[in-house]
Amino acid sequence: MTERYQNYVDGSWTDSETGETFETEDPAAPAEAVAEYQQSGAEDANAAVEAAAAAEDEWATTPAPERGAILREAGSILADRKEELTELLTREEGKTHAEAGGEVQRAIDIFYYYAEKTRDLGGDVKSASGPRTNLYTVDEPVGVAALITPWNYPIAIPAWKIAPALATGNTIVLNPASVAPGVALEIFKALDEAGIPDGAANVVTGPGSTVGDAIMTHDEVDAVSFTGSSEVGEMVYDKATDDGKRVQTELGGKxxxxxxxxxxxxxxxxxxxxxxxxxxxxxxxxxxxxxxxxxxxxxxxxxxxxxxxxxxxxxxxxxxxxxxxxxxxxxxxxxxxxxxxxxxxxxxxxxxxxxxxxxxxxxxxxxxxxxxxxxxxxxxxxxxxxxxxxxxxxxxxxxxxxxxxxxxxxxxxxxxxxxxxxxxxxxxxxxxxxxxxNDKTTGLELHVPFGGFKRSSSETWREQGDAGIDFYTIEKTVYDGF
Incomplete structure (x- = not known):
């Protein structure tokens, strides 16, 4: 019997409003169904964004080390389940066991990394030109982030978007690729068990043309992070920037x-x-x-x-x-x-x-x-x-x-x-x-920036490391005359 997954919206696991589902298959044995998911629509996507917007203030004002503790616990839960996640990834996406295990470990490491980075979040103190003035900057979350991810690294890429977004106090809605969404939903199981507040993290499965478009264009969304093909990514960039949103895309390569x-x-x-x-x-x-x-x-x-x-x-x-x-x-x-x-x-x-x-x-x-x-x-x-x-x-x-x-x-x-x-x-x-x-083109360290030139990227913001934090924060300059 295949496992049945639901959407995670406002702290609850729910069926889609469409009442429809879809199944994933094992690419090594296509006749074998792996799991069943919600074939969601725009109504489900909008509900997730509204939940994220409602939770925005609570999560942003949660002390950063407390946010980090939740990320760390989520990472530990993923670590405890590493073998079953590895098997799920192999069955849905087709990677070898060694490749899948390495990817799951990367996701775990990303959560641990950004959990520790929460202790250093803040701003810079500068020298003021006049007396009796404290001059400093404060880094604040951008707001609600729409995250759209591909199937080829179905847990690592969601992790390197989710973890820095949550670490810096943003709330999120993820639309993972329908080909292999299982391990991405397992991240949200871990976050739920780790105690993340209702609405801070949401995931809705279904086609990117419907669900992804709805979350990306919603008025309450402030930032969009997309990984996928250059053709789709360029359309995402144009549409999101026309709405005045902060946008980051990582696209194809040759x-x-x-x-x-x-x-x-x-x-x-x-x-x-x-x-x-x-x-x-x-x-x-x-x-x-x-x-x-x-x-x-x-x-x-x-x-x-x-x-x-x-x-x-x-x-x-x-x-x-x-x-x-x-x-x-x-x-x-x-x-x-x-x-x-x-x-x-x-x-x-x-x-x-x-x-x-x-x-x-x-x-x-x-x-x-x-x-x-x-x-x-x-x-x-x-x-x-x-x-x-x-x-x-x-x-x-x-x-x-x-x-x-x-x-x-x-x-x-x-x-x-x-x-x-x-x-x-x-x-x-x-x-x-x-x-x-003297190294292969593949393989990335998680604590340094990642992104491309030309049609491989929007050339706006990088991902991973401190660059990941930069995308999800905005600076406020403070002149304190006390």
């Missing part, structure tokens, strides 16, 4: 790893393969372009193909790479593979769906490497969101850097080199919000 002639080729191949094929390539920071110096190109291709072919595919509880999350995502990846072949790229390995009993009707695709790719091919310019790597040959470092920047996105980028000068130039000149040296 992330390069530049491999120079001084690189250790085997190390480079391992770094690129981990970035390209980890989490089945379903990460906005996944490496989708390997830009390789001509002197090591052939050797690199052999090494990265060997890496790809060594990956064991299957259900996430046993194998190295799980399925794609839905049939439509799988079809999108297969479409891009066909497009790449039609454009003239050479299929070096992969490109199909694996066969065998263990794959059943699951949404599996082989780790895929294309060579002989020009940077103007669609496979090199558009986000695929699957385990597909385009290998591009370049003449020198200058050509590699120019090629890395020659896309509409700018989220994450890396270089593999043994030349410090090249590494320093790359970090300085690459057009990406995250730059890495």
């Amino acid at each position: 992330n390069p790893t530049v491999v120079t002639d001084s690189a250790d080729v085997d190390e480079a191949a391992e770094i690129v393969a981990n970035g390209a094929f980890g989490v089945t390539g379903q990460a906005c920071t996944a490496c989708s372009r390997a830009i390789v110096h001509t002197d090591v190109y052939d050797e690199f291709v052999d090494a990265v193909v060997e890496q790809a072919e060594s990956i064991e595919i299957g259900p996430g509880d046993e194998y190295d790479m799980g399925p794609q999350v839905t049939e439509s995502e799988l079809e999108g990846t297969l479409d891009y593979i066909e497009i790449a072949e039609n454009e003239g790229a050479t299929l070096a390995t992969g490109g199909g769906q694996p066969e065998g009993d263990r794959f059943g009707d699951g949404y599996y695709v082989e780790p895929t490497v294309f060579t002989d790719v020009d940077n103007d091919y669609r496979i090199a310019q558009e986000e695929v969101f699957g385990p597909v790597l385009a290998v591009i040959e370049v003449e020198d470092f200058e050509d590699g850097l120019e090629t890395a920047n020659d896309v509409q996105y700018g989220l994450s980028a890396s270089i593999v080199t043994d030349d410090h000068t090249e590494a320093e130039r790359f970090v300085r000149e690459v057009e990406a919000g995250v730059a890495k040296v």
Whole structure:
């Protein structure tokens, strides 16, 4: 029997006003339903926003360390349930057990991190120009925050929006992606058990086009944080800013790893393969372009193909790479593979769906490497969101850097080199919000800012670390003449 989830609004678990529900499926075995959720509508979204607005003053005036204590307790509850959350994430989203466990732990760590940050919230004291004046700033919560999150990191991304918003005294309404919402709702179970006041934290499941739009456009919402595709994110940004709301968007990527002639080729191949094929390539920071110096190109291709072919595919509880999350995502990846072949790229390995009993009707695709790719091919310019790597040959470092920047996105980028000068130039000149040296494009520390350039971000506010606190607070300057 599948578990049945409700919306969490104003401190209560409730069914939607629509009376409708939907089920999620296991991408490794699509005939198996995982859980049932509320197919909510605008009325449910509006009720959640109104509950958040009613709770705004109480939560904002709760001493920050008390808010932190609730976050810390919620983190502890999540930690106690880590294994069951890991299993739920694997069944709904398809990640391997190791990947899912790492993501759940990240969510736990985020709650602990922002719980501690509540002790340092406040402002700055400045020197006044005249006598008998105390001059200082106070950081206040923005108000009600609408949070809209994707399916590919279904607990980590909600956590890094929820925790800083609540830590700084904002009330929230979350609309998680319908493909894998279970672990996000488990966060609200933990917050409820930790004692968060009614209305401070609310979650409503249902389509983003209905629920997400309703919470984002509600007059009582003061800030909107969205993670998803560039196309949708740009519409969210335009609509929310037209209403005068504070907006933060983190969007798509077409992330390069530049491999120079001084690189250790085997190390480079391992770094690129981990970035390209980890989490089945379903990460906005996944490496989708390997830009390789001509002197090591052939050797690199052999090494990265060997890496790809060594990956064991299957259900996430046993194998190295799980399925794609839905049939439509799988079809999108297969479409891009066909497009790449039609454009003239050479299929070096992969490109199909694996066969065998263990794959059943699951949404599996082989780790895929294309060579002989020009940077103007669609496979090199558009986000695929699957385990597909385009290998591009370049003449020198200058050509590699120019090629890395020659896309509409700018989220994450890396270089593999043994030349410090090249590494320093790359970090300085690459057009990406995250730059890495001798490391994969994926993987983020939780205490530093995260965000992109160009179409990878609204380029307004960053997430995580102190940047997360900045987005959810507004400064007031005080002149105290006592």
